[in-house]
Amino acid sequence: MTKTTYALDVSRDGRWWSIYAPAIDLHTQALKLNEVEEMGRDLIAGMLDVTPDSFEVDVRVSAPADVAAMLDEAVREEAAAREATRKAARDRRAAVSLLHRTYGVSAADTARMLGVTRGRVYHLLDEAAVPDDAETLASAQ
Numbered sequence: 001m002t003k004t005t006y007a008l009d010v011s012r013d014g015r016w017w018s019i020y021a022p023a024i025d026l027h028t029q030a031l032k033l034n035e036v037e038e039m040g041r042d043l044i045a046g047m048l049d050v051t052p053d054s055f056e057v058d059v060r061v062s063a064p065a066d067v068a069a070m071l072d073e074a075v076r077e078e079a080a081a082r083e084a085t086r087k088a089a090r091d092r093r094a095a096v097s098l099l100h101r102t103y104g105v106s107a108a109d110t111a112r113m114l115g116v117t118r119g120r121v122y123h124l125l126d127e128a129a130v131p132d133d134a135e136t137l138a139s140a141q
Helices: 032-048 065-102 107-114 120-126 131-141
Strands: 005-013 016-021 026-030 056-062
Touching: 005 032, 016 032, 026 032, 032 056, 032 065, 065 107, 107 120
Parallel strands: 005 056
Antiparallel strands: 005 016, 016 026
């Protein structure tokens, strides 16, 4: 038998965490976030005259709007940074490949120019030989 799940919508209200149980249209509060589930369970159990362990709760904590906006922006910036890092890596591989394969610069000289080891140059050359689609697939796994 599957237990009924009740949502608990939680938000900060001054010093308190405001807890709203939409299924029963009632509120309660908790001083600390780790008290929210217990307080919500007690509220629901008391109103429905059931034991607190006879159902599940889905605690959904909402950040204040300004904090949520900052976090959303941080996520966008992190995604942009990951893309910039991928592009920089592609450009570095292409540059090493161009130096070595087109201009005939040795791996040792390429390594000296870039301030890396000769082994790193060979690694970059191997990566440059892999198409971007295969690389994207490999990094997703």
